[in-house]
Amino acid sequence: MTKELREALKAYRKKFGESFPTIPLAWGREDEEVIAMIDRCIAEGKTVYELGILPDPMTVDILY
Numbered sequence: 001m002t003k004e005l006r007e008a009l010k011a012y013r014k015k016f017g018e019s020f021p022t023i024p025l026a027w028g029r030e031d032e033e034v035i036a037m038i039d040r041c042i043a044e045g046k047t048v049y050e051l052g053i054l055p056d057p058m059t060v061d062i063l064y
Contacts, residue, residue: 011038
């Protein structure tokens with residue numbers, strides 16, 4: 001993890017009061033791509049859930 005990514009993750013947490021979901025969104029991606037997602041969220045003032053990048057786990061129906 002680069003210094004730039006660590007700083008972006010801190011900025012996301014500061015802006016939204018929650019951690020960026022790295023397991024589904026950073027796994028297997030280049031740091032630059034993750035930083036771009038974080039930058040977009042911060043610029044638009046919306047979380048990854050609000051932008052539709054990742055489904056909100058609180059609203060996903062569980063199938064049994």
